[in-house]
Amino acid sequence: xxxxxxxxxxxxxRHFRGATVKFSNTGHHVATSSSIKSSEPQTNAVxxxxxxxxxxxxxxxxxxxxxxxxxxFDARVHLGHKKGCRHRLMEPYLYDSSLDHxxxxxxxxxxxxxxxxNTTAETAYRGGIILFVSRRRQFCHLVETTAKxxxxxxxxxxxxxxxxxxxxxxxxxxxxxxxxxIFLSTLNNVFQQHVAIRDAAKMxxxxxxxxxxxxxxxxxxxxxxxxxxxxxxxxxxxxxxKMTINRAKDxxxxxxxxxxxxxxxxxxx
Amino acid sequence: xxxxxxxxxxxxxxxxxxxxxxxxPVTLQLYRQICGTSALRRKNLAAAGPEKFTPEFIQxxxxxxxxxxxxxxxxxGEDPENFNQEDIDRxxxxxxxxxxxxxxxxxxxxxxxxxxxxxxxVQWGPDRRPFHFLxxxxxxxxxxxxxxxxxxxxxxxxxxxxLRAKGLFSTETKQISLGTSRWLTKEELEELLVETISxxxxxxxxxxxxxxxxxAYSSLEEEFILRHRQQLxxxxxxxxxxxxxxxDKGVDFSTAExxxxxxxxxxxxxxxxxxxxxxxxxxxxxxxxxxxxxEQLMFxxxxxGLLGRFDLExxxxxxxxxSQAGALRLAISRALLSxxxxxxGEAMRQAGLLTPDPRVRERKKPGxxxxxxxxxxxxx
Numbered sequence: 270x271x272x273x274x275x276x277x278x279x280x281x282x283r284h285f286r287g288a289t290v291k292f293s294n295t296g297h298h299v300a301t302s303s304s305i306k307s308s309e310p311q312t313n314a315v316x317x318x319x320x321x322x323x324x325x326x327x328x329x330x331x332x333x334x335x336x337x338x339x340x341x342f343d344a345r346v347h348l349g350h351k352k353g354c355r356h357r358l359m360e361p362y363l364y365d366s367s368l369d370h371x372x373x374x375x376x377x378x379x380x381x382x383x384x385x386x387n388t389t390a391e392t393a394y395r396g397g398i399i400l401f402v403s404r405r406r407q408f409c410h411l412v413e414t415t416a417k418x419x420x421x422x423x424x425x426x427x428x429x430x431x432x433x434x435x436x437x438x439x440x441x442x443x444x445x446x447x448x449x450x451i452f453l454s455t456l457n458n459v460f461q462q463h464v465a466i467r468d469a470a471k472m473x474x475x476x477x478x479x480x481x482x483x484x485x486x487x488x489x490x491x492x493x494x495x496x497x498x499x500x501x502x503x504x505x506x507x508x509x510x511k512m513t514i515n516r517a518k519d520x521x522x523x524x525x526x527x528x529x530x531x532x533x534x535x536x537x538x
Numbered sequence: 539x540x541x542x543x544x545x546x547x548x549x550x551x552x553x554x555x556x557x558x559x560x561x562x563p564v565t566l567q568l569y570r571q572i573c574g575t576s577a578l579r580r581k582n583l584a585a586a587g588p589e590k591f592t593p594e595f596i597q598x599x600x601x602x603x604x605x606x607x608x609x610x611x612x613x614x615g616e617d618p619e620n621f622n623q624e625d626i627d628r629x630x631x632x633x634x635x636x637x638x639x640x641x642x643x644x645x646x647x648x649x650x651x652x653x654x655x656x657x658x659x660v661q662w663g664p665d666r667r668p669f670h671f672l673x674x675x676x677x678x679x680x681x682x683x684x685x686x687x688x689x690x691x692x693x694x695x696x697x698x699x700x701l702r703a704k705g706l707f708s709t710e711t712k713q714i715s716l717g718t719s720r721w722l723t724k725e726e727l728e729e730l731l732v733e734t735i736s737x738x739x740x741x742x743x744x745x746x747x748x749x750x751x752x753x754a755y756s757s758l759e760e761e762f763i764l765r766h767r768q769q770l771x772x773x774x775x776x777x778x779x780x781x782x783x784x785x786d787k788g789v790d791f792s793t794a795e796x797x798x799x800x801x802x803x804x805x806x807x808x809x810x811x812x813x814x815x816x817x818x819x820x821x822x823x824x825x826x827x828x829x830x831x832x833e834q835l836m837f838x839x840x841x842x843g844l845l846g847r848f849d850l851e852x853x854x855x856x857x858x859x860x861s862q863a864g865a866l867r868l869a870i871s872r873a874l875l876s877x878x879x880x881x882x883g884e885a886m887r888q889a890g891l892l893t894p895d896p897r898v899r900e901r902k903k904p905g906x907x908x909x910x911x912x913x914x915x916x917x918x
Contacts, residue, residue, distance in 0.1 A: 398667060400674055410692065413685050417671050424675050432676060439676060445666040447674065 319524045323391050330394075330516050332386035335509055338375050341382075344505040346495040347373045349482030359482050362494035371482040373494045385477040385491040386513045389449065393421075393517035397448030400424060401510075402465050404457040408503045412453055415507040419514040422447065424465075428457070433468040452478035453506055454497040455489065462488075479506060591654055599650040606647065623648070656732055679731035680739055684746065690759045691750050698755050707754075714751070714760045719767040721747065726768065777883070777892055782876045792876040796869030798895055801857030805869040809877065810849035817852045817866070831863035838871040838891050842878055868894055 323329040341347065349355075349363065349371030364374035392399060399421040403412045409425040416423030424432075431439050436446055450469050455478045457463050462485050469476045470488045478489040479497045486492035496502040607626060611618040614629045626647050634645040662668045672678045672685070701707040722730065724740045735743075747766065750756055756763070780792045790809040795802070815822040815835065826832050839845045850870065854862045871891040875883050886892055900909035907913055 396665065396667075410685065410688050413672070414689075420671070422668070422671050422674050424672070426675050426677075426681055429676055432674065440673075441661070443666075445662065445668075 315528050319521070319528060320395060322524065323394055328383075328387065330387070330390040330513065330520065332390055332513055333383050335386065335512055336379075336382070336505075338379055340505065341375050341378060341495070344501045345499050346378060346502050346505070347375050348496045348499065349373050354483040356483055356485055358485055358487055359480065359494065362480075362486075362492075363482060373482065373496070378494050381491065381493045382495075382509075385493050386509060388475065388477060388491055389451065389510060390513045390517040392449045393419075393514040394521050396521070398422060398445060399514065400447035400450045401453060402428075402450055402463065403453040404428075404463060405454045405497070405503075406458070407500070408453065411503060411507055415511050419511045420518075421514060428464050430464070433465065433472050433474070446472060447474060450474055450476045451510060452476060452489070453503060455480055455484045588655075590657065593659065596650055596654060599654070603647075603650055610647070658732060677733060677735065677739075679733050680735050680743075683731065684743065687743075687746050687750070687762075690762060691746070691753075694750065694753050694755050694758055697758060698753070701755075709754050711754055712757050714757050714763060716751070716767070719764070719769050722766050722768055727766075730766075777872070777875060777887065779875045779883070780873060790877070792873045794869045794872035794875075796865045796867070796872065796894070798864035798868065799857050799861035799898060801854060801861040801865040803852060803854035803862065803865040803869045805853075805866065805873050806851040807870065807873040807877070808849040808851070809847065811847065812849060813846040815850040815852070817854060826859065826863065828859065831859055834863040834867045835870065837867060838874055838886070841886065841889060841891065842874060842882055844874070844877070848874075848877075864895060867891070 347364070349359075349366075352366055352369040352371065355363070355371055362374055362377050364372045366372060389399065399419075401412050401416045401421065401423040403409065403425050405425075412425050413423045429439065433446060436444050450465060452463065452466065455463055455466060460483070466476060466478070466488050475490040476488075477491040477493065478484075478486070479495050480486040480489065480492045481495070481497045484497075486494070495506075607621055608618040610626060610629050611621040613633075614625075616625065630645055630647050636644040638644055661670065661673055668674070670678045670682065672681045675681050698707060721744055724735065724737065727740060727743070728734055747763065750759065751763065780794045782790055782792050784790055785808075791806055793804065793806050795804045797803075817825040822832060822835060826835070835850075836845070839848065852866055852869070854866055856862075857865070868891075871886055875886070875892075878886070883892075902908055905913075
């Protein structure tokens with residue numbers, strides 16, 4: 270059901286992008302939607318089939334195999350902040366609090382993390398732009414290295430006001446905005462909610478966020494309740510996201526090669 | 539004065555194509571009057587930013603420049619193939635003589651790459667995905683430099699930890715020689731990165747570089763550090779030392795010239811022995827009756843301690859007595875350079891003996907009595 274909502278979201282809002290983002294088997298060429306529709310209707314059908322493939326199965330990329338509850342526990346993902354820092358909207362995600370230290374419910378985390386990883390895999394499969402955002406200075410280098418390794422994008426620096434909402438002036442006109450934003454920490458350096466969450470909601474960009482017990486999960490599309498302060502936990506998240514994205518991209522290349530081989534003859538799945 | 543353009547907007551009820559469809563034959567059309575002035579449609583020039591040139595435009599400019607260069611060579615009767623930039627400058631100065639003082643305001647003809655500022659090419663590929671992984675920060679080159687720098691700092695720390703674990707850590711390692719260089723200035727860094735950075739960013743960059751230098755094993759990343767340092771030019775002897783000549787009697791001598799205000803002087807210093815000074819054919823006591831002027835003449839010789847050794851034969855013209863004395867002093871110091879060692883010469887430079895005095899008479903301005911003196915201010 271999440272997958273179907275995703276279909277509606279991606280196809281409904283950005284179907285024109287789906288038309289322009291087409292990878293031809295011979296190589297990249299500058300393609301406008303009109304030129305695609307006029308030439309090679311067969312590539313169209315084949316690509317549609319490739320794109321719809323993950324939507325037919327609940328977990329094509331097998332993201333639930335990447336981690337287990339024990340891995341999360343070992344990485345201390347369940348540790349939250351103290352009772353005084355607790356955000357009211359995080360109470361459903363908390364298991365208990367022992368000696369005023371909040372403990373996050375890992376069953377819920379497992380479910381939410383599976384959804385989040387599924388979304389990243391599907392976005393990466395369709396060739397979407399993923400932006401990693403975090404304002405923790407401790408993990409800035411780690412996040413940027415993760416983004417570089419999976420050929421996606423990162424922003425761990427001071428967020429200038431109009432980067433998403435005023436994009437045509439901040440960058441050149443005709444820029445393409447990210448299709449998914451992953452927050453590895455939703456707070457900025459003064460413990461307020463990161464501006465990008467609100468901006469992404471304004472620009473209709475789905476967000477995934479690791480929310481700690483002092484964060485506000487309301488505007489985030491796929492919140493993942495978990496610890497965002499410990500280095501072990503951050504390394505775990507980065508590793509998981511990197512593996513899903515690489516898996517999804519490899520799968521896409523595999524699918525294209527498969528269909529590319531069978532394209533000159535009659536395309537039989 | 540502003541022409542009002544009244545436009546009408548038509549809104550159709552319900553989505554659909556213009557015209558009647560079989561199911562819904564009646565389409566209501568509501569017209570709404572939109573009034574606007576030409577002021578609304580005027581371009582906001584301030585928000586546009588610096589002018590951007592497309593690569594095609596620059597390419598066209600380069601072609602036109604090449605053609606124009608050949609035309610110019612033909613006009614001047616020179617070989618179009620070997621016409622370089624100095625020839626172009628000379629020809630333009632000949633064909634379009636300009637008396638303007640500001641050199642940049644004169645007509646010029648240079649290669650478009652030197653005239654148009656360097657700009658970034660388009661940042662994304664055919665699928666519109668940006669090339670650089672830090673594109674969405676806005677300052678990709680600066681932040682990628684900081685990322686690389688921090689990575690190197692972590693690398694050095696890891697290396698140091700490994701050595702400490704083996705027990706081989708020592709602080710007496712080869713240090714990078716930084717004495718003759720300085721950090722790049724903000725302008726030079728901006729030029730290197732092809733993007734503007736703020737002073738705060740620049741300070742952060744320098745801080746992180748200094749932190750890396752303070753680590754014991756910073757010599758691992760020597761090449762990276764030196765790439766961001768500028769070699770200092772030796773401030774020492776840019777002076778042209780006048781050549782030591784020998785006349786027919788075997789006596790060493792050297793000639794030098796000096797200027798001060800409107801006086802020009804030329805001095806021949808001979809390695810005679812008596813210490814006599816002749817100015818314009820006259821003895822220096824007659825020419826400079828004032829002690830102050832004679833002191834100015836003696837100062838270079840007294841500073842190097844060679845008072846009685848040389849014979850000076852001087853000529854001087856223009857200016858007053860003080861400026862003539864100053865011109866002579868400069869000429870004597872320059873001539874002495876050929877008799878004196880490099881270290882002594884450097885000492886003379888630091889004493890200010892070899893610096894020509896740039897002060898000239900300031901012109902009188904209209905509406906004032908002199909260069910600076912204003913007319914007496916009267917309240918009423």
